[in-house]
Each structure stands twice: as structure tokens, then as C-alpha cells.
């Protein structure tokens with residue numbers, strides 16, 4: 001059972017992506033300079049308003065893990081709760097322990113409020129250690145900013161599910 005803190009504005013619809021969304025997804029990911037890996041439209045959820053995509057996000061698949069990624073909200077729709085709504089929805093859809101990589105200070109807090117906690121690189125599952133090895137090297141040797149986070153059920157007080 002999932003309780004959402006944020007409600008969608010009435011003109012917005014949450015739905016699974018369809019193949020017609022492919023171009024919009026790729027366009028948004030490149031525009032926002034997000035991770036271009038695994039842009040399979042089948043893994044995406046989108047929010048649509050008036051026939052246009054206004055937000056998107058996905059769950060990437062790894063061995064024994066998933067990664068919440070490609071979170072994007074069109075500029076004029078930001079700060080209205082769409083990003084938070086989508087994160088909560090993606091959490092509810094995850095079937096494996098859920099991780100993410102955060103390269104922006106401000107967003108660590110954003111994800112922490114949704115139940116993600118920072119973890120050490122060594123605590124990542126091996127499939128994600130492999131994916132994130134370059135980010136970790138940048139952090140270690142070039143002082144780049146990166147925080148790895150894991151979803152901890154119950155920490156936001158709303159999500160009533162547990163991963164093992």
C-alpha cells in the first residue's frame with residue numbers, strides 16, 4: 001500500500017511510457033545531460049499534460065538491484081511536486097533493492113526526504129559498483145561530487161514496503 005505525499009495537478013496523467021515517447025525521452029535526457037545508459041522506453045514512467053510529456057523517470061535493471069534514474073521535469077513544471085510524485089511512484093514499482101547516484105548537492109536532500117540514505121561505494125551491489133566505478137574514481141582522484149544512495153523502506157514514514 002503506497003501513500004503519496006504529493007498529488008498530481010488535475011491536468012496531469014501518470015502513465016507508463018509507450019514507444020512513441022522514445023524521442024521525447026532521449027531528447028530530455030540529452031538536454032539535461034543525464035546518464036544516457038539504458039534508455040529503454042519500456043522502463044520509463046512519464047507524466048503527461050495536454051498531450052505533452054512534462055516529466056519522466058525510470059528504473060534501470062541490474063543483477064539483484066535497480067537504479068532510479070533519468071528523473072526529469074520540464075522547467076516550467078518544476079517546484080510543483082511532479083518530481084517528488086514520480087520518485088514515490090518509481091519506489092512503489094521497484095522489485096529489487098533500489099539505488100541511485102546523485103551528482104548534485106541540492107538533490108541529496110531531495111532524495112533523502114523520499115527515504116534514500118547515502119551509502120559508501122563499497123556497500124553497492126557489484127553490478128552497480130561496476131557501473132559507478134568511473135564516478136567513484138572522479139570522486140577519489142579529482143574530488144568530484146557524487147553520492148550513492150539506497151532506498152530504505154519506511155524512512156520517509158510513508159512507504160510500507162520492505163526489500164530483502
Ligand SMILES: CC(C)(COP(=O)(O)OP(=O)(O)OC[C@H]1O[C@@H](n2cnc3c(N)ncnc32)[C@H](O)[C@@H]1OP(=O)(O)O)[C@@H](O)C(=O)NCCC(=O)NCCS
Nearest residue numbers: 032071072073077078079080081082083084085102109110
Ligand atoms: C530534480 C527535478 C527532477 C525535481 O523536479 P521537481 O518537479 O521540481 O521536484 P519537486 O517539485 O517535487 O520538488 C522540488 C522542490 O520543490 C519543492 N516543492 C514541491 N512542490 C512545491 C510547490 N507546490 N511549491 C513550491 N515548492 C514546491 C519541494 O519541496 C522540493 O524541495 P526540496 O528540494 O527542498 O525537497 C527537476 O529539478 C529536474 O528535472 N532537474 C533537471 C534534471 C535533474 O537534475 N535530474 C535529477 C538527476 S539525479
